[in-house]
Amino acid sequence: MSTDHDAILARLAELRAGDLPTRGGRTMAYVYDSGLDGLEELAVAAQAAFAGVNGLDMTAFPSVVELENDLVRRATALLGGGAGTFTSGGTESCLLAVLTARQYARGTRGVTRPELILPDTAHAAFHKAAELFGLDVVTVPVDPATFKVWPADVAAAITERTALVVVSAPSYAHGVVDPVAEVAALAAERGVLCHVDACIGGWYLGHLRRAADAPDIPDFDLTVPGVTSLSVDLHKYGYAAKGASLLLFADAELRRHGWFAHASWPGYPVVNSTLQGTKSAGPLAAAWAVTERVGTDGYTALSTRVHRTTRDLADGVGRIDGLRLLARPEASLIAVASDDPEVDVFVVADEMRESGWYLQPQPAFGASPANLHLTVTAAVAEEETVRLLLGELEKAVGRARAAGPVRVDPAIVEAAASLDPEALTAEEVEIALALAGVGEGGALPRRMAPVLAVLQALPPKLSERLLPEVIGRLYTAAGQ
Ligand SMILES: Cc1ncc(COP(=O)(O)O)c(C=O)c1O
Structure with a gap:
């Protein structure tokens, strides 16, 4: 251990070197690179300037109100809402x-369950929200061909107890936009958010959609009648x-229902608009700085480049023997499945990682087969990068075909099906993890395909029991 400034930073740099790159477009999930010179440096400077400012108390730090209002104004001008x-x-x-x-359903309609x-x-x-806040989830299937929800199914699921209906624009897994206008109209008819x-x-x-040659984009925002709230991340395509x-x-009256205020204690009066109490204003300042710098026209230009690249990549992927698109991308996300039983997409992902590209494996679920997710950001939007990516993907498919798919022992699947996830003993957890290929000491294998193959063969409830065990082994006292 060192207390020397340079040595400390050197250690951090050493740790970062083991991570996936956050710039350059080769990490096609988790990170968003605008490719614009100096943008990250601007964000870092803004973040540093506001790192110590506490967003908990807007009376002590009025700058946070100004910055937040500016960002919300920019967003409502783009996406509606009040x-x-x-x-x-x-x-x-x-x-x-x-x-x-x-809170709204409780306060306005007396809904208690x-x-x-x-x-x-x-x-x-949203499942996390339901678990944390005590709502019962009512799931509605999606069309297995388009991966979009059927509005009539949503309508049929609405009851006196419904607090909220959710639709995606687009969904993460398939990159398609649910029929927002139809669902929102049906929800509104029943007085549901x-x-x-x-x-x-x-x-x-x-x-x-502001671009001169914009493709057809279905209505999805707060200007659509019946849509009452909308989430949009600046740390994704805002490149913040x-x-x-x-x-x-839709308005401030609805918003207030989610705020928390407390004056019944001897400390300072509390008003929290978010889940956190003390919060650094660093990310707020960085987002403000980045959106100021890029501006509406800048984002339109970046989006146009991403749109063209997504189309070129989707076309290119469709031409690779053994691969198929799971859905025609309606935004900037691509889901790639295999149409050759000898090509295991998880093996393709491992092969791609060996050649410096991260494509995100998505295990099979319901009508959605195992596939690879690609988030296309502006940094990918270079002809050379697209060509390189498609070339590497074709080679990776060839190598995956030669290696053959990972086969899961049917005996494991059968044994797993008989386990009750709620009642697993510590010993059974150990056995299950060993079968899944997660070794002693918790280190994850370099090649993930065998682990993912087992994972997707297990009932989801069993995976949900085992996954925290796998990750828990990374954060052990020995490691800490
Ligand atoms: C559609 C959608 N909703 C919610 C989230 C969660 O966002 P975050 O990872 O920023 O918490 C994501 C993340 O990818 C997403 O794609």
């Missing part, structure tokens, strides 16, 4: 949308530093 809140990310925006709807209607494709954050999860696509689609999202509402 009020908003800056949050730490997509998950927090989704959590707050559900919390607000629960609220339900949350979610298409099968809704982001996991409707949230559009535009966390990943809202900023991109909102700007893309991580920790930046907006939750927009």
Whole structure:
């Protein structure tokens, strides 16, 4: 251990070297690179200037009100709505949308056992919200051909207890836009709130539709009758530093239901618009700086480049023998499945990683087969990068075909099906993890295909029991 300034920073740099790159477009999930010179440096400087400012108390730090109002104004001009809140990310925006709807249903309709209607494709954050805030989830299947929810199914699921209906624009897994206008109209008819999860696509689609040669984009925002809230992440296609999202509402009256105020204690009076108490204003300042610098026209140009690149990549992927698109991309996300039983997409992902590209494996679920997810950002939008990516992908498919698919021992699947996830003993957990190929000491294998193959063969409830065990082994006392 060293207390020397340079040595400390050197150690951090050493740790970062083991991570996936965050710039350059080769990491096709988790990170968003605008490719614009100096933008990250601007964000870093803004973040540093506001790192110590506490967003907890807007009377002590009025700058946070100014910055947040500016961002919300920019967002409502793009996506409609009359009020908003800056949050730490997509998950927090989704959590707050559900919390607000629960409080609203309780306060205005006396609903005490609220339900949350979610298409099968809704982001996991909404299931987390239901669990945290005590709502019963009512899932609605999606069309197995388009991966979009059927409006009539949503309507049929609405009851007196429904607090909120959620649709995606677009969904993370398949990159398609649910029929927002139809669902929102049906929800409104029954007096139920409707949230559009535009966390990943809202900023991109909102700007893309301003372009002169914009493709057809279905209506998805708060200008659509019946849509009452919308989440949109600035740390995705706003290319802001991580920790930046907006939750927009039709009006401030709805928004207030999700706020927490407390004056019944001897300390300072509390008003929290988000889940956090003390919060750094760094991400807020960085998001403000980045959106100022890029501007509406800049985002429109970036979105146009991403749109063309997504189309070129999707066309290119469709031409690779053994691969197929799971859905025609309606935003900037591509889901690639295999149409050759000898090509295992998880092996393709491992092969791509060996050649410096991260494509995100998505295990099979319902009608959605195993596939690879690609988030296309502006940094990918170079002809050379697209050519390189498609070339590497074709080679990776060839190598995966030669290696053959990972086969899961049917005996494991059978044994797993008989386990009760709720009642697993510590010993059974150990056995299950060993079977899944997660070794002693918790280190994850370099090649993930065998682990993913087992994981997707298990009942989801069993995976949900085992996954925290796998990750828990990374954060052990020995490691700490
Ligand atoms: C549609 C959608 N909703 C919610 C989220 C959650 O956002 P975050 O990871 O910023 O918490 C994501 C993240 O990818 C998303 O794509």
